[in-house]
Amino acid sequence: MDIPRYMQDLGRQARAASRLMAAASSEAKNTALRTIAAKIRARREDLLAANARDLEQARTDGLAPAMLDRLTLTAKSIESMAAGLEQIATLPDPVGEITNVKRRPSGIQVGHMRVPLGVIGIIYEARPNVTADAAGLCLKSGNAAILRGGKEALLCNQAIAACVREGLEEAGLPATGVQVVETTDRAAVGELITMPQFVDVIVPRGGKGLIERISRDARVPVIKHLDGNCHVYLDDEADAAKALPIVENSKTQRYGTCNTAESLLVARSRAAELLPVMGAMLAGKGVEMRGCPESLAILAEAAIPAQFLKTATEADWSEEYLAPIIAVKIVTGLDEAIAHINHYSSMHTDSIVTENYTKAMRFLREVDSASVMVNASTRFADGFEYGLGAEIGISTDKIHARGPVGLEGLTSQKWIVFGNGEVRK
Amino acid sequence: MDIPRYMQDLGRQARAASRLMAAASSEAKNTALRTIAAKIRARREDLLAANARDLEQARTDGLAPAMLDRLTLTAKSIESMAAGLEQIATLPDPVGEITNVKRRPSGIQVGHMRVPLGVIGIIYEARPNVTADAAGLCLKSGNAAILRGGKEALLCNQAIAACVREGLEEAGLPATGVQVVETTDRAAVGELITMPQFVDVIVPRGGKGLIERISRDARVPVIKHLDGNCHVYLDDEADAAKALPIVENSKTQRYGTCNTAESLLVARSRAAELLPVMGAMLAGKGVEMRGCPESLAILAEAAIPAQFLKTATEADWSEEYLAPIIAVKIVTGLDEAIAHINHYSSMHTDSIVTENYTKAMRFLREVDSASVMVNASTRFADGFEYGLGAEIGISTDKIHARGPVGLEGLTSQKWIVFGNGEVRK
Numbered sequence: 001m002d003i004p005r006y007m008q009d010l011g012r013q014a015r016a017a018s019r020l021m022a023a024a025s026s027e028a029k030n031t032a033l034r035t036i037a038a039k040i041r042a043r044r045e046d047l048l049a050a051n052a053r054d055l056e057q058a059r060t061d062g063l064a065p066a067m068l069d070r071l072t073l074t075a076k077s078i079e080s081m082a083a084g085l086e087q088i089a090t091l092p093d094p095v096g097e098i099t100n101v102k103r104r105p106s107g108i109q110v111g112h113m114r115v116p117l118g119v120i121g122i123i124y125e126a127r128p129n130v131t132a133d134a135a136g137l138c139l140k141s142g143n144a145a146i147l148r149g150g151k152e153a154l155l156c157n158q159a160i161a162a163c164v165r166e167g168l169e170e171a172g173l174p175a176t177g178v179q180v181v182e183t184t185d186r187a188a189v190g191e192l193i194t195m196p197q198f199v200d201v202i203v204p205r206g207g208k209g210l211i212e213r214i215s216r217d218a219r220v221p222v223i224k225h226l227d228g229n230c231h232v233y234l235d236d237e238a239d240a241a242k243a244l245p246i247v248e249n250s251k252t253q254r255y256g257t258c259n260t261a262e263s264l265l266v267a268r269s270r271a272a273e274l275l276p277v278m279g280a281m282l283a284g285k286g287v288e289m290r291g292c293p294e295s296l297a298i299l300a301e302a303a304i305p306a307q308f309l310k311t312a313t314e315a316d317w318s319e320e321y322l323a324p325i326i327a328v329k330i331v332t333g334l335d336e337a338i339a340h341i342n343h344y345s346s347m348h349t350d351s352i353v354t355e356n357y358t359k360a361m362r363f364l365r366e367v368d369s370a371s372v373m374v375n376a377s378t379r380f381a382d383g384f385e386y387g388l389g390a391e392i393g394i395s396t397d398k399i400h401a402r403g404p405v406g407l408e409g410l411t412s413q414k415w416i417v418f419g420n421g422e423v424r425k
Numbered sequence: 426m427d428i429p430r431y432m433q434d435l436g437r438q439a440r441a442a443s444r445l446m447a448a449a450s451s452e453a454k455n456t457a458l459r460t461i462a463a464k465i466r467a468r469r470e471d472l473l474a475a476n477a478r479d480l481e482q483a484r485t486d487g488l489a490p491a492m493l494d495r496l497t498l499t500a501k502s503i504e505s506m507a508a509g510l511e512q513i514a515t516l517p518d519p520v521g522e523i524t525n526v527k528r529r530p531s532g533i534q535v536g537h538m539r540v541p542l543g544v545i546g547i548i549y550e551a552r553p554n555v556t557a558d559a560a561g562l563c564l565k566s567g568n569a570a571i572l573r574g575g576k577e578a579l580l581c582n583q584a585i586a587a588c589v590r591e592g593l594e595e596a597g598l599p600a601t602g603v604q605v606v607e608t609t610d611r612a613a614v615g616e617l618i619t620m621p622q623f624v625d626v627i628v629p630r631g632g633k634g635l636i637e638r639i640s641r642d643a644r645v646p647v648i649k650h651l652d653g654n655c656h657v658y659l660d661d662e663a664d665a666a667k668a669l670p671i672v673e674n675s676k677t678q679r680y681g682t683c684n685t686a687e688s689l690l691v692a693r694s695r696a697a698e699l700l701p702v703m704g705a706m707l708a709g710k711g712v713e714m715r716g717c718p719e720s721l722a723i724l725a726e727a728a729i730p731a732q733f734l735k736t737a738t739e740a741d742w743s744e745e746y747l748a749p750i751i752a753v754k755i756v757t758g759l760d761e762a763i764a765h766i767n768h769y770s771s772m773h774t775d776s777i778v779t780e781n782y783t784k785a786m787r788f789l790r791e792v793d794s795a796s797v798m799v800n801a802s803t804r805f806a807d808g809f810e811y812g813l814g815a816e817i818g819i820s821t822d823k824i825h826a827r828g829p830v831g832l833e834g835l836t837s838q839k840w841i842v843f844g845n846g847e848v849r850k
Binding site: 019022023096102104106108110113115117118200201216219221239241242245246248249250253339342351362364365366368369370371372373374375376377379380381382385386387397398399400402403404412413414415416417418419420421422423424 | 444447448521527529531533535538540542543625626641644646664666667670671673674675678764767776787789790791793794795796797798799800801802804805806810811812822823824825827828829837838839840841842843844845846847848849
């Protein structure tokens, strides 16, 4: 197979389709979403069979159990794919929204119109649910999409792609509005990320290694999400009754998510009071604490079992554990907390616990992260919790969309001018 | 000189300064802007002397006359630099603006806060006024800046940089908030665009070759402006009384600007009536028309002198002439006009002349350009005309800022959460 040529063909078709997708009515897009959902439900047995063959091959190839788990479709996960598409159909259509129109002294009226980005390339691992989800989000936001999933999921991705294609066609939209790359050759990714004439933005979803590689080699903008090294800072004026549930929820509700707290900072004036409480809760849940010497002394004094206490190294301040481990550091106060976070954080999500208004506002303003919170769990940094209705990913970039990216993040705003024959003086 | 090390040092200082710039009050930033303006005025003779030495060297090196012209400072251009900074001081401060706060079912309140991008690298040619202008815009938007101007302007850039540095310090801001690269070694540019740890975005200002090179090699996002191939489309339902001034102004007000029209499309049903009028006006101003055969036949029939008529080649539809030349094409109507524009336009600015509401709205929605206009001159695509108060450039990208980029384009929005001890269920 001539990969560059194959990918150029997909790109050309996507670019052509993107014009029709951009002009599509909300009704046509919602019909497509509901039709795709119906087809996915109706073909459950076919999807399970395709997935079984993918799984068989993946086991032969020795895929790791966690990867096999993500690759596996069940009746429940198929229903949730279909329901997800129906949910996207209920969201407001972001395309065409006109805002901020102002009359200028020249007589023209200038404003913004929200428009799709054009063609979106999505690169992800062997998770078939992402195929349906990404297709749905791109479709609803009026974009054309080229989806490149992990090679282990090829057969079930093709089966899902058939549902998408037919759903688009039955709604009067171009079948090439969403295309799945049907080669497992890695060179296809290299082509996809270097066709600025056909692809407007790349959204990689997967591990840090994948995302770093793509960002390095891409010749088009990448909406990317790297680490989530999130902090909770317990300020001198923290309310202890809020501190405990916030630390507990931020760290222990789920260990493997990017909005899980990985570092706990405590103001020195409150360390002797607050650390023993936090330490007892964390140890009770089996969370290892990697502390600065001062915090370790307090925790040991409070009889936190030694098996949960370890001395932090410099590397711990930057670590995204995704595990029952938390770095713990005593700081002099707000200034040191902000400086520490801005130095070590991955600019994902950081939260302060304080009753002091001015310090809360300074933290919000000065911490340079995608989500900055006062008296709330870092676990709230999520498209659904923020009310986006859907999420294509979480961006740790500063350009374009920051933090959870929903339908709006797959659009941009152009300028529109309503004139009446005006010319420039 | 160890260029990588020198640039890393600038980067590290800029990153540190960016924290202080982001937290600076509007008052401090405006004081800095006014102080810099006062210093530039007070040191007029020094600036002229430094510029004279730059010019002498540039003449020896055989710099082209147009470049020498841009390099030259005069009493008037120095005053306009100072006035420009004072004007930036009067603009509203975009930093810290909180918008769109909504209460969620969980109890948290989620919204956006506008924040600086961080460190902005500006790469430009030998135009000393850009040094003052870019410094002012970055400063006002709370960013730190690293400025790399054309080597021919080194001495006057250094003199302007001294004013900026002292102005920052006198206002209590870090002198490293705006740094000018003081080496003419080209390797400095290569370093500047590949330090994502220190630089958040690059804004190149200059010719297409410079911008293409930078976009290709950059490892940080680039806010860039490539061609301006702008169209005016005279629809079947165009008002002839509006068409003539709009075509005249779009094409002939200034030939060298990126928002000048380079292509004229005319609906077939009106060509015999409108083309002779447009042709007479254009020929009267010495504008060469490169037409499709059908339009040339009408223009010749209307006795437009043959010296102004030439057959268009395929390349003409994509050309940014920046000269008294315009491509002319007859199209069947709106659909072909939109398809032609989306195929050949540089996605800068395109305008329709029509009295038909539905066609106007379709043109606004379906033409995929940064600025799309109805019954207005393409020359309005400009930061000042749009009311931005200032302009760092015009973006032809689709991500982040599209079209004229003002202070807001040098910021982004982060999420903020006001909580009261909430945790995620």
